[in-house]
Amino acid sequence: MKTKRILLGSMAAMLVLPSFLVTAASDESNAEENNIGQQDGSLSYKDEVIYAALQATGEQDEMYVVNNFEVTEAGEIVDYGSYDSLKNLTNLDEIEQADNKIIFTAPEGKYYYQGNMDDVPLPWNIDVSYWLDDKAITPDELAGKDGHVEIKIETSANEQVDDVFFNNYLLQISLTLDPTVFTNMEAKDGMVANAGKNKQITFTVMPEKNGNLSLEADVVDFELQGIDIKAVPSSMSIDSPDMEDMTGDMASLTDAIAKINDGVSDLNGGVTDLNDGVWSLRNGSSEFNDGISDINGSSSELIEASAAIKNALKEMSTSLENSDEMELSGLEKLVGGLSEMATGLNETATGLDSLRDNYIAAYQGLDQAMAAIPSYEITDKEIESLPTSGADQEEVVDQLVETYKAAQTAKGTYTQAKEAFDAVGPSLSNTSTGFAELEKNLTTMVDELTSSIAGMDVSESLGQLQEGLSQLSTNYEEFHVGLGSYTDGVGQLAHSYSQLHDGIVDVSVGTSELEDGVGELAEGTTELEESTSNLPDEMQEEIDQMIADFENSDFEPVSFVSPSNNDKINNVQFIIKTESIEKEEQEETEEQPKQEKGFWERLMDLFK
Incomplete structure (x- = not known):
């Protein structure tokens, strides 16, 4: 010293x-x-x-x-x-x-x-x-x-x-x-x-x-x-204080600040990646939401087309049942109508297959994005301890907590709706298969009618045709009921997913704000590290100057x-x-x- x-x-x-x-x-x-x-x-x-x-x-x-x-x-x-x-x-x-x-x-x-x-x-x-x-x-x-x-x-x-x-x-x-x-x-x-x-x-x-x-x-x-x-x-005599312990503590402080800055930098990078991922999820969710909305919007048209097919089959079956005799030209028109119906069913089945493939691809992207959101649980006690971590309470900690809660809400909503999502693909496959089966039966029927129309017994053939159409009409009635249930499910799914998408949008807004806040925090810790990196030497200089001022x-x-x-x-x-x-003392009786x-x-x- x-x-x-x-x-x-x-x-x-x-x-x-x-x-x-x-x-x-x-x-x-x-x-x-x-x-x-x-x-x-x-x-x-x-x-x-x-x-x-x-x-x-x-x-x-x-x-x-x-x-x-x-x-x-x-x-x-x-x-x-x-x-x-x-x-x-x-x-x-x-x-x-x-x-x-x-x-x-x-x-x-x-x-x-x-x-x-x-x-x-x-x-x-x-x-x-x-x-x-x-x-x-x-x-x-x-x-x-x-x-x-x-x-x-x-x-x-x-x-x-x-x-x-x-x-x-x-x-x-x-x-x-x-x-x-x-x-x-x-x-x-x-x-x-x-x-x-x-x-x-x-x-x-x-x-x-x-x-x-x-x-x-x-x-x-x-x-x-x-x-x-x-x-x-x-x-006066002033002993220069032993600053070794204090400067050592200051050096430890500057090292700690440097580590904090490194950690905040890592946090900033992680939050940036999170924000990028959430925005990718938002974009994918937007496409999925648009697709499921389109499907829901097409449901009424699909129901109307199916009802028309159902009514046509029923009318054809009834007409044949009440007719004692049918001319060959009428039978040929029937074959033509069935052929057109089969072609329409084939196009519908193909469209449903394409919709199913697109849905499955979009659903897989959504499922992967949702699975990427961590499912760990942060307790209220841990959240309450965040302000003591040194991060800015208003601009960083609150945003981080809000983002965490919004992400967990979105994940929970998705988990609840996942069963409905999982059912859409198989339903589309089953619907497509049903349409394909109908198209196959109609095509077979048309082929048989066409090959045998010249030499067949009209009455016998009409009887068989009427029986086939009657059975087809009955089966299609059941299919139409199932198709209505399917479109109702698609409507509920579209409504639920719209709410889920709104939550994902909120999460993306929160992560953007979080990224901005953590970015400012990173700038602050960088500035803090730069301003304190030479703190021990500056403190020694200040003490030396103070001693010089007083001595x-x-x-x-x-x-x-x-x-x-x-x-x-x-x-x-x-x-x-x-x-x-x-x-004042009282005056003495005799002045001295x-x-x-x-x-x-x-x-x-x-x-x-």
């Missing part, structure tokens, strides 16, 4: 000599021991700690700087800055100020002095507002109140100050809350910690970012300690007081505090003379 070493910005002040002074973050520095200005003493480095007191609403009251020097050789030191007043915090020696130069004599070791800067703004605009029960209220009015309080803290860059501090410093804003006063505390983006008996809410505002912070709580007898705001360089390792501290000090600056930090909000606070008391007040 690679560790990037970065300067660690000091987040809290250490107090030395008087307990409020801040020491340097490190006594070890490799900086060159150059002098500041014309001096005979030598420095290792200089730190600046800027203290600022704000009003409860964020307006700036006063500011001073504690300058901390690490003196390596005693002597006269020259520093730079524009101060309203100076105070030696190390000894009683005088400190001279000439324009922008501060001159003092420092012993070897630590040396401190304070410079007050009344009209110098901070690098940040800080605004604190208070709300009681959703109504804005001033801090003075809020003291001692009960209700629901919201404290809003907003920070932004002060354009009057060099933006180097806004761009490179983070703000740590802390509020210390007495749990006897504050309850039901809510602080979005704030970190809550225990601080003795109190609760401490800490917010962090990153460099180059404006702060928009909020704390809400229910309060009783409102009071609030001053808000602490610390600003330090954002440079700020190339930041060189600069002086807040004067750019002339930059060559010796080691650390600059800000300690800012708002005034506390307290209830107020003593003006000295510097030490005022400075210590900032830490109360």
Whole structure:
């Protein structure tokens, strides 16, 4: 694991000599021991700690700087800055100020002095507002109140100050809350910690970012300690995380996505084949439906022709039965009529044979297409689990389920009607055979009549003819009844198959939509695979960039007081505090003379 070493910005002040002074973050520095200005003493480095007191609403009251020097050789030191007043915090020696130069004599070791800067703004605009029960209220009015309080803290860059501090410093804003006063505390983006008996809410505002912070709580007898705001360089030590396991997981994810894409591609190919097959089935079914409709449409003509034959046979048989004598010319006409009837029966039988062959061919194609639809059963539970497969619910899964159900419905309907389909072929064969048998008998009859008409006994022959015609008429009556049953069956079959064909059409529409949906799914998984194929490397690059953004390792501290000090600056930090909000104490009966606070008391007040 690679560790990037970065300067660690000091987040809290250490107090030395008087307990409020801040020491340097490190006594070890490799900086060159150059002098500041014309001096005979030598420095290792200089730190600046800027203290600022704000009003409860964020307006700036006063500011001073504690300058901390690490003196390596005693002597006269020259520093730079524009101060309203100076105070030696190390000894009683005088400190001279000439324009922008501060001159003092420092012993070897630590040396401190304070410079007050009344009209110098901070690098940040800080605004604190208070709300009681959703109504804005001033801090003075809020003291001692009960209700629901919201404290809003907003920070932004002060354009009057060099933006180097806004761009490179983070703000740590802390509020210390007495749990006897504050309850039901809510602080979005704030970190809550225990601080003795109190609760401490800490917010962090990153460099180059404006702060928009909020704390809400229910309060009783409102009071609030001053808000602490610390600003330090954002440079810190960050260990580059071990990404091996994560990138390994990402690699597994990309491999899985690639496999999904392969599977979806196979699915897309299968659905395309299914759609092609269903459309072939639809085309074949359409031809079969047209054929069976034609057969059904011809049934009435077939029945009419058969009825005519039946009536003619019956009439001929009756005529012969009632006739005592028939002329030879009439017999010859009878032979001619029978011959024409035999020819008609032969053509009908041939047409039925052709219809049977076409029907059988179409039926075999339909049967094969129907048999190709899988008969496996998908349970409702398996269908309900499809949305978790990763496929698109509306455009793919629903279409797949609808197509499956439609295909199974079509297959079920076909299975129910299959017995009727199977009976059509034999019925056509039997009908054709019957017509052929009739044609054969009539032809035989005609041949016998023709060969024997010249020398036969007319009366005897007519008797035999009448007997034959009577038997033929009786048999044909039975055949005609069977033919009517057959045509009725064909009509029912045509109606049932029309519904089956409608189902096949619906299946073909569903498979077309399914093919479109799976095609879009395949495009999506292909795009997903392409966009995630380099995911592990991209993730590592993003993490490296994030670390680079936060570590700020190339930041060189600069002086807040004067750019002339930059060559010796080691650390600059800000300690800012708002005034506390307290209830007014009742005045004592006798006014006690107020003593003006000295510097030490005022400075210590900032830490109360």
